[in-house]
Amino acid sequence: MNKLLLSISLITLVVGTMQAQSKITGIAKNSVTGEEVYNLTVRLDGMSNEAVMTDRIGYFQFIDVPDGHYKLQILGVGFDPYEQSINVAGEKEIELGEILLTFNPNNIDVGLITLNEDELSADESSTASNAGLLQSSRDVFARVAAFELGSYWFKPRGYDNKYNDIHFNGIRMNKIDNGRATFNNWGGLNDVTRRPDELTYGLEPSVYSFGDIGGVTNFDTRPSTLRKGISLAYSATNRSYRNRIMATYNTGLMDNGWAFMVSGSRRWAEEGLTEGTFHDSWGYFIGIEKRLNSNHTLNFTAFGAPNRRSTGSVNTQEMVDMKGIYYNSFWGWQDGEKRNERVKETFEPVFQLSHHWNFNSKSKLFTTLSYQTGREAGSRLNWYNAPNPTPNYYRNMPSWQLFLGNEEQYNLKKEDWLNGSASQLNWNKLYQANLNVGKHSVYYLTNDVNEDKTASFYTNFKTDLTNNIELIIAGTYQNVKSELFREVEDLLGGQYAKNHDDFSNVLQDVNNPDYVAKVGDRHEYDYEINRNHADLYIQSKIKGNLLDVTIGMHGSYTDFYREGKFKHGLYLDNSYGKSKTYDFFNYGIKSNFLFKLNGRNFIAVNGQYSTEAPTADEVFPNARLHDITVEESIVNAKIYSGDVSYIFRGPKVKARATAFYTKIEDEIEKGFGYIDGGEGSYFVAELMTGVDKQHLGAELAIEAQITPTIKVSGVAALGQYTYTNNPDYYLFSDDFIKSDGRAFRDYDISYLKDYRLQTGPQTGYSLGIEYRDPKFWWLGVSGNYLTNNYLDVAPYRRTVNFIRDIENEINEEKLKEVLKQSRVSDEFMLNLNVGKTFRFGSYYLGTSLTVNNILDNKNYITGGFEQLRLGNYDNAINENQQTLFGPRMFYGAGRTFFFNVFVRF
Incomplete structure (x- = not known):
């Protein structure tokens, strides 16, 4: 009897298994030529992430597919990604038939246009355009914003980069000091980051995190999810680097369950487009994946990008008029070579171990442990x-002589600038000055260093509660220890650097009065920031025939404190030891409603309310010297954001029209500089609290396939990004401590309401046409118009202190003129891209050329800021001072090109 029952059970199990297993087949074809396409990667998401390749007739198959809901994905060089939902419910075989794929030159090498390399090399890189992150998006607007407008510092919706969350295997990579990701940490690893696992735009819901108003990007580094084979590439350009080589080898998932991937790159230039700059960057990636069984996969990832590069100066119009837009004040001749005082070095390697656990076709758990270490360092001249x-x-500029009333000396100084004898650093004089002293250096190079040690944990559980309801629960914890200090890089012939502050002449470290700093020693400031952060995220998506609804919520806890290592002579009670611990609780809720009017017309509505903790950089305005802050003003920022879109997806026309609104309240902004005002001249850290901002605008995009080979696209981005209140304004200065014992002064408010934010062009238009030949060559031309670009205003100039203790009688018209925000000129840019791919059996050879700004427009100012120096009305109306302390501006690069050739097999 027992044997009979056992036999019946086994037969039932076998029959049930056979009934629950299906076969899925299909053939991939080029939508233009009808030819079969082989060597494409086909994934069935939900089935242990199994991947297969299309064969020579474009055929692929999956066998033994259990019942369930799946997403079919097809990826390949030169084609738009393809996705299709599939329900398996007992069928023996599901024949998908011919799947038509769209050839797209932008996917030949998506790395052709990424985050602008010149931006990454500049001091202002933290505010660089984030459009490069959108390069893989199939959304028309996002793609054009990345490839066209993004090349000219256009930022979608005017958002700062800190509102874009960047993840690797679920681990958030944004820095704790300013909230922005350091793209140099994976620079050159295009074969790894070419196609993110997830890329959301704006408020779109994310699988991995609650996200921010700028969207979420996540990179899945499992070799089985990346392109299999060998890839070799060489690029030539005239930007911040001149040459790039890349090499990648990926075994793909082998029969023994292992997969290995290695990738490396180098980018270099003896001199970049800007005078006196060099570039030397490397990148490496190692991925090791082991599929233990159909349910469990382990993945080890290690990557890093050691890089060393020099930067250029931000110039006034006086400098540009004399020396051109590529002028750089940071370099000078030494022993027949150009030497730059501003050199940035970054190397922060990342090590991650991930576990993928597929409970079944409906539920999966993904967990990552991560550790990142290393350092960022930036050198500068000190004295x-x-x-x-x-x-x-300013005292070394020709216009200073005009301010002194000496026109003859002005002409002589200008001539010295024009011939180069006064416009560059004189390294020999610096060495000679140190030799004249004989012991301590009066001039020396220092490094401002940030050494982070970041340990992170992330886990994500995703399940389909029913065929129509999806649930995601994700949690993360991160501990960061940041050491921030200044170290001596080069004593320039001297023996040591003194332990005294240059401005106040007090000891920089009272605990060590006899301390002197030699090469490699810490100097001037030394402190730590210790931070903990935990976050819990829950999201549910309900899918219906006419409406999809997604609701997401998160709660987080953040705490941090400063620990000073030096006891500064001016801040005996607030510089050494641990500060108070600041802790913040935050939360957010977001929603997405997708109305499916029919198969081609959709309406999407997104909304979000969230709070965000201030960064350590904002809480401690002058953290290098002390832990003093404005206690009552340290609060969480509040964000209200929403957008509504009409989306059309036709066979030949794709379009989107979006209106968006974002209100940000209680932000904190800070800056450094000199102020010359009625009270005197001070070096200050300025702090604004309770800052409110508004981002209002519309996005319009259309893409039309006019013929099988000709496509036209048009984009309009209309924005108005402004301050909406008059925030509280404070100044921190050592001079205040010396005069009245206070570390900062309250200057009431800065009248910033209705001034424009400095976000790059707030309005942009792009019109492009491309021809894609069936024989795999293409030609594209686009015109781009950038407008409504404003320089950043100096907040102190908008306080009442600006008109106190002045000698001239106030003229209302002159006052309006000096307080008027500068708007830079509107500019037109023409771009060209052309390329050709060849196939020799299993080998692909591709070449491409992109030329930006064909017309070589050198008048384009990408951004800039007013100098603080003009600290009162008397100074601001003086024409000579207006020239001397005019705005510092970033100019576009003129005509640039990027040539790329690759071989893949």
């Missing part, structure tokens, strides 16, 4: 009891 030697210091 003690000596005159400022930098050429762009």
Whole structure:
């Protein structure tokens, strides 16, 4: 009897298994030529992430597919990604038939246009355009914003980069000090980051995190999810680097369950487009994946990008008029070579271990442990009891002589600038000055260093509660220890650097009065920031025939404190040891409603309310010297954001029209600089609290396939990004401590309401046409118009202190003129891209050329800021001072090109 029952059970199990297993087949074809396409990667998401390749007739198959809901994905060089939902419910075989794929030159090498390399090399890189992140998006607007407008510092919706969350295997990579990701940490690894696992735009819901108003990007680094085979590439360009080589080898998932991937790159230039700059960057990636069984996969990832590069100066119009847009004040001749004082070095390697656990076709758990270490360092010239030697210091400018009333000296100084004798650093004089002293260096190079040690944990559980209801629960914890200090890089012939502050002449570290700093020693400031962060995220999606609804919520806890290592002579009670611990609780809720009017017309509505903790950089305005802050003003920022879109997806026309609105309240902004005002001249850290901003605008995009080979696209981005209140304004200065014992002063408010935010062009238009030949060559031309670009205003100039203690009687018209925000000129840019791919059996050879700004427009100002120096009305109306302390501006690069050739097999 027992044997009979056992036999019946086994037969039932076998029959049930056979009934629950299906076969899925299909053939991939080029939609234009009708030819079969082979060597494409086909994934069935939900089935242990199994991947297969199309064969020579474009055929692929999956066998033994259990019942369930799946997403079929097809990826390949030169084609738009393809996705299709599939329900398996007992069928023996599901024949998908011919799947038509769209050839797209943008996917030949998506790395052709990424985050602008010149932006990454500049001091202002933290505010660089984030459009490069959108390069893989199939949304028309997002793609054009990345490839066209993004090349000219256009930022979608005017958002700062800190509102874009960047993840690797679920681990958020944004920095704790300013909230922005350091793209240099994976620079050159295009074969790894070419196609993100997830890329959301704006408020779109994310699988991995609650996200921010700028969207979420996540990279899945499992070799089985990336392109299999060998890839070799060489690129030539005239941007911040001149040459790039890349090599990648990926075994794909082998029969023994292992997969290995290695990738490396180098980018270099003896001199970049900007005078006196060099670039030397490397990148490496190692991925090791082991599929233990159909349910469990382990993945080890290690990557890093050691890089060393020099930067350029931000110039006034006086400098540009004399020396051109590529002028750089940071370099000078030494022993027949150009030497730059501003050199940035970054190397922060990442190590991650991930576990993928597929419980069944409906539920999966994904967990990552991560550790990142390394350092960022930036050198600069320093001096003690000596005159400022930098050429762009205002007393070294020709216009300073006009301010003194000496026209003859002005002409002589201008001639010295024009012939180069006064416009560059004189390294020999710096060495000679140190030799004259004989012991301590009066001039020396220092490094401002940030060494982070970041340990992170992330887990994500995703399940389909029913065929129509999806649930995601994700949690993360991160601990960061940041050491921030200044170290001596080069004593320039001297023996040591003194332990005294240059401005106040007090000891920089009272605990060690006899301390002197030699090469490699810490100097001037030394402190730590210790931070903990935990976040819990829950999201549910309900899918219906006419409406999809997604609701997401999160709660987070953040705490941090400062621990000073030096006891500064001016801040005996607030510089050494641990500060108070600041902790913040935050939460957010977001929703997405997708109305499916029919198969081609959709309406999407997104909304979000969230709070965000201030960064350590904002809480401690002058953290290098002390832990003093404005206690009552340290609060969470509040974000209200929403958008509504009409989307059309036709066989030949794709279009989207979106209106968006974002209100940000209680932000904190800070800056550094000199102020010359009625009270005197001070070096200050300025702090604004309770800052409210508004981002209002519309996005319009259309893409039309006019013929099988000709496509036209048009985009309009209309924005108005403004301050909406008058925030509280404070100044921190050592001079205040010396005069009245206070570390900061309250200057009431800065009248910033209705001034424009400095976000790059707030309005942009792009019109492009491309021809894609069936024989795999293409030609594209686009015109781009950038407008409504404003320089950043100096908040102190908008306080009542600006008109106190002045000698001139206020003229209302002159006052309006000096307080008027500068708007840069509107500019037109023409771009060209052309390329050709060849196939030799299993080998692909591709070449492409992109030329931006064909017309070589060198008048384009991408951004800039007013100098703080003009600290009162008397100074601001003086024409000579207006020239001397005019706005610092970033100019576009003129005509640039990027040529790429690759071989893949």
